[in-house]
């Protein structure tokens with residue numbers, strides 16, 4: 184398998200204006216001030232025992248492009264140079280990595296961070312084998328609708344700070360807990376203050392008010408709600424699943440979004456077999472997310488299309504569900520991304536390192552593959568080549584581990600190994 188494949192083919196779509204807002208938000212979310220403001224000053228990070236570049240033409244020739252005894256030069260918000268530390272050019276500043284590992288900042292291409300309330304009792308009941316009759320997603324919808332803008336904003340900021348401390352430098356996030364025109368567009372406005380990877384998920388479930396008339400809800404999602412939401416989002420998503428939206432409804436929703444300039448991604452084949460993955464490939468969705476229940480036809484479709492399979496092991500962990508078979512996808516040549524699915528119901532983790540450990544332990548991925556999928560794979564799932572790699576021209580988003588190798592992310596599960604983070608050239612942790 185060639186994990187670099189789709190990333191190579193993906194078109195770069197940087198948006199410097201929006202990136203600035205994200206950078207500010209993520210910087211403000213930490214208590215650590217940047218060491219210096221972004222400028223054209225150059226900084227050498229040297230004495231890196233193992234550098235993951237995700238450029239197969241560098242280092243050991245694997246998809247990770249692993250360079251030993253390496254150095255990186257940051258200039259402004261970009262990587263200016265990568266290679267053997269003995270050949271590094273002169274710079275204004277110098278940072279000694281102390282024989283540790285450096286890798287691209289994680290790209291978490293699937294999260295649901297705009298919500299209020301939590302579902303501790305539901306999780307506790309599920310893990311204790313007790314019945315629990317509260318309303319799942321509906322519980323979060325009620326709490327989110329009742330929250331003030333300030334409460335939603337504070338929640339997003341808090342979870343972003345959490346993610347940043349664990350090495351995430353880019354994240355996608357969605358609406359989907361409002362399910363009215365006003366609440367969905369509000370969620371997207373909140374999200375857009377923190378990232379340019381914003382997804383309209385009015386079609387998360389049928390809103391409770393439309394339980395008897397799902398067709399009317401689809402009409403709302405593809406009509407008035409879409410009109411209000413499209414200006415604040417880049418992507419459109421649908422939960423294509425029994426009990427949510429069927430293949431025909433999903434097609435109608437994604438097609439309507441595409442007509443308004445939003446690009447599709449799909450929650451597909453999470454709980455059962457279904458049409459979601461094939462629909463994703465047919466519509467050239469950037470990503471089919473979950474991919475837990477796949478037929479051979481689904482795998483073939485992914486292998487022959489441009490759609491990334493994004494695996495979200497936090498969801499299987501938190502619901503004690505069957506793991507997605509990453510090995511089967513990788514062996515078929517499918518590009519795989521790993522993300523958190525951070526949400527209050529089925530996967531309340533913001534930790535990409537935790538997901539890497541699960542993917543290696545339980546989904547048949549090697550440590551190299553899991554790290555690739557959480558960096559370059561996430562970038563491919565967002566159709567970006569300016570992140571998820573440490574090569575000249577890419578954004579200077581780096582994670583420094585307190586470990587000599589990226590393999591420690593799986594080898595030392597649960598240990599807070601991230602000891603430094605640079606985002607857009609600024610040290611933010």
Ligand SMILES: [Zn+2]
Pocket residue numbers: 293294295450524
């Ligand atoms: Zn999700």
